[in-house]
Amino acid sequence: MNSHETIFLAKSEVKSHDLEHKRKVAFNIDKYNDSVVKGKHQYANLEYARMKAKNIKWKTIEQLDRYLEQFEQNFCARGGKVIWAETAEDAQQAILQICKEKNTKQVVKAKSMVTEEIHLNKFLGDNGIESVETDLGEYIQQLDGEPPYHIVTPAMHKSKEDVARVFHEKLGTEPNLTPNEITKIAREKLREKYLTAQVGVTGANFILADIGGICVTENEGNARLSTSFPKTHIAIVGIEKLLPSVNDLHLFWPLLATFGTGQQLTVYNTIFTGPRKDGETDGPSEMYVIILDNGRTNLLRKEVRESMYCIRCGSCLNACPVYKNIGGHAYGATYSGPIGAVITPHLEGMSDFKHLSYASSLCGNCTEVCPLKINIHEMLLENRGIAVAENLNTFGENAAWKVWKLAMLNRGLMNTGGAKLKNKVINKLFKDTWAKHRSPVEFADKSFNKMWKERG
Numbered sequence: 001m002n003s004h005e006t007i008f009l010a011k012s013e014v015k016s017h018d019l020e021h022k023r024k025v026a027f028n029i030d031k032y033n034d035s036v037v038k039g040k041h042q043y044a045n046l047e048y049a050r051m052k053a054k055n056i057k058w059k060t061i062e063q064l065d066r067y068l069e070q071f072e073q074n075f076c077a078r079g080g081k082v083i084w085a086e087t088a089e090d091a092q093q094a095i096l097q098i099c100k101e102k103n104t105k106q107v108v109k110a111k112s113m114v115t116e117e118i119h120l121n122k123f124l125g126d127n128g129i130e131s132v133e134t135d136l137g138e139y140i141q142q143l144d145g146e147p148p149y150h151i152v153t154p155a156m157h158k159s160k161e162d163v164a165r166v167f168h169e170k171l172g173t174e175p176n177l178t179p180n181e182i183t184k185i186a187r188e189k190l191r192e193k194y195l196t197a198q199v200g201v202t203g204a205n206f207i208l209a210d211i212g213g214i215c216v217t218e219n220e221g222n223a224r225l226s227t228s229f230p231k232t233h234i235a236i237v238g239i240e241k242l243l244p245s246v247n248d249l250h251l252f253w254p255l256l257a258t259f260g261t262g263q264q265l266t267v268y269n270t271i272f273t274g275p276r277k278d279g280e281t282d283g284p285s286e287m288y289v290i291i292l293d294n295g296r297t298n299l300l301r302k303e304v305r306e307s308m309y310c311i312r313c314g315s316c317l318n319a320c321p322v323y324k325n326i327g328g329h330a331y332g333a334t335y336s337g338p339i340g341a342v343i344t345p346h347l348e349g350m351s352d353f354k355h356l357s358y359a360s361s362l363c364g365n366c367t368e369v370c371p372l373k374i375n376i377h378e379m380l381l382e383n384r385g386i387a388v389a390e391n392l393n394t395f396g397e398n399a400a401w402k403v404w405k406l407a408m409l410n411r412g413l414m415n416t417g418g419a420k421l422k423n424k425v426i427n428k429l430f431k432d433t434w435a436k437h438r439s440p441v442e443f444a445d446k447s448f449n450k451m452w453k454e455r456g
Contacts, residue, residue, distance in 0.1 A: 001394070004332055005355040011330035012359070017437070021157060021327060028156045029318045035262025036315070042254065042264050053251050054372045057309035060242050061300075067209040067242045068291065074212025075289060078274035083290045085236075088118035091290050095120065095201070095234055098288060099129055102232055104198035108190075110216065110223035111135035112203030113312065114236050114292060116148060117334040117347075120201070131201070132193045134222035136186055143170040149328040151335065152260050152314035157327055190222070200230035200284065204237035205311070206252060207291075210245040213273040214289060217256060217266045224270060233284035235272065238292050240299070240308040246271070252311065259371040260313035295347035303382040306374045307342045316366035316376055322359050331356060338366035342379045350383075351392050357383035411449060419443040 015021055040046055060067055072082045085091035099107065107124065109115060109131050121131040121142065133142040137154035141147065144166045148154035155163065160179050167173045167182055171189070202223050204214035214235050216223045227233045243252065249269075257263040276283035299308050317323045317337030328336040333344040333353065341356035357380045366376040387393060407413045417425075422443045427435050434441070446454075 002352055004352045008330060008332055008355060008359070011332070012326040015327045015330055016325045022325065024157055024159050024162075025324055025327060028153065029324060032153075032262060032318055036259060036318075037262070039258040039262035039264060042258065049251060049255065050371055050373050053255055054309060054374075056244065056248055056251070057372060060244055061240070061305065061308050064239065064242065064300075067244060068239060070209040071207055071212055071242070072291075074210070075274060076212070078212060079277075080212070080274040080287045080289060083288060085290050085292045085294070088292075088294050091118050091236055091292050091294070092120065092123045094288075094290055095236070096124070096127055096129075098232065098234060099124070099199055102198045104129065106130045106132065106193065106197045107199040107201050108132050108134050108193050108197040108226045108230065109138075109200070110202040110218065110226045111138050111154070112201070112236065113148070113151060113334060114203050114238055115201060117294065118236070118292070120236075132190070132197070134190050134193070134226050135218070136183065136220060136222075139186055139190065140166055143167070147329070147334070149336075150314060150317060151312050151337070151339075157329075194225045194229045197226075197230050199232045199234060200226035201234045201236070202227060204235050204241055204289075205256065206249070207237055207242045207289075208246050208249075208271070209242060210247075211271075211273060213246065213271045215249065215253075216270045216272065217253070217268070218270075219261070219263075219267045221268055224268060227270075227272065227284060228282045231285045233272070233275070233287045234290065235288070236290040236292055238294070239296050240310070255371040256311050256313050259315040259369070298346040299343060301346075303386060304342060304346060304379045307339065307346075307376075307379060309372045309374050310339050310343075311372065312339075313371055315369045315371065319365040319369040321361060321363065321365070326359075331359075338376045338380065339374075342376060342383065345383055345387075350387055350390060354383065354387040354392055357381075357387070415447060415449060419445050 043049055075082055083094045085094060105128060107129060109120070111133070115121070121133070124131040133139045135154070138148065140155045140158065140163055141149070150156040158166075161176070163179075163182055164175065164177045167177060167185065168175045171185065173185055177185070202216050205217045206215040208215065214237060243249070253269055254265055257266045272287065275285055275287040296308070299305065314337075316339050317328070320338050323337045331337075331340055331344070333340055333348060333356070335344055338360065341359060344356055345353040360377065360380045362377050362381060364377045367374065367378070370376060423441060427440045430441075
């Protein structure tokens with residue numbers, strides 16, 4: 001068992017028995033789930049929309065190289081600059097170099113999971129540059145020294161009382177502030193940063209190949225402020241975010257909003273095609289797009305290729321019984337929940353994170369709620385097979401499964417020993433897992449097999 005797995009099991013055990021934590025998460029997820037049901041009413045034929053979107057992503061990923069080059073050509077033709085980053089370190093150094101060229105000691109950053117993936121805030125901080133989160137949820141998490149809890153809702157695990165506590169402890173505000181008062185204070189703090197930062201950093205929800213643009217979707221307007229005031233805009237985006245055409249957005253924007261938050265359309269949807277043009281009144285004078293691999297090409301293997309269709313709506317997290325019990329931080333990775341369990345072993349290393357693919361009941365609810373009908377639960381099973389094929393399982397685990405298989409295929413062995421012996425063996429073997437928080441297993445005196453034989 002590696003250190004990542006040990007930490008995962010320890011955190012999971014704590015959170016799965018933390019009733020207050022589960023209450024907060026259930027409360028927030030239930031609100032989203034209720035909204036999603038209402039949001040789906042905008043569709044006359046939802047299943048057709050989902051299948052059409054999946055086919056578009058299939059076409060895109062099958063021609064990924066061509067579309068990426070098309071984006072670069074069209075974006076650069078409008079004055080933008082493209083940087084290819086193979087690793088997180090490449091992306092970090094590229095951003096640091098730009099910041100040094102602009103002589104800035106502060107950047108404002110919109111919500112972006114890919115910047116969490118490369119640990120941008122810490123990296124810039126270590127190099128004397130303050131990186132300020134401007135999304136309210138991310139700002140709360142940054143103040144509290146925590147990573148995002150959820151792909152879409154960074155502070156989902158916090159109640160309004162928790163947020164008031166964070167502001168009181170970190171900003172010296174009055175205790176027990178209301179949500180409106182907290183929001184007003186955050187706005188006042190962040191407005192100063194927009195005006196003084198020389199560089200704004202965002203992610204991107206989609207890359208548009210045909211017009212050479214990137215799309216940023218948000219509900220607060222902070223991304224627009226982060227890209228309007230600073231003179232330099234840096235967008236960092238994974239290679240999987242491609243769409244062939246701007247004409248695909250009429251399909252993907254509503255799907256992202258509906259399955260993510262239940263909205264018919266997210267409040268702010270912006271397309272950036274380069275720096276400010278002549279005659280335009282705002283926007284950056286320079287714009288960079290950093291296209292990141294960082295292990296994503298590993299996802300092109302046939303067993304998990306569908307994971308590259310993901311639009312990061314977060315619906316699979318909200319549906320997952322495991323996520324709802326252990327929370328987002330237990331995963332120990334940037335991307336949590338079912339989709340995180342699929343992609344993290346390929347992004348971070350199968351040997352370190354194979355255990356995430358076992359943290360699933362394979363109930364299939366993640367696949368059911370995915371807007372693009374990605375076979376998430378099947379890919380979790382594929383990951384388990386890959387781990388076995390690469391000899392990453394321990395000797396004890398392999399031996400246990402061989403014994404289990406032998407017993408399950410042999411009725412005589414299953415009937416051996418009687419109920420008392422079975423009770424002792426099973427309860428001893430699983431004393432630190434199943435029996436730790438449950439009543440002991442009690443086998444019936446007679447198995448169904450024996451009772452059936454007695455009936456002739």
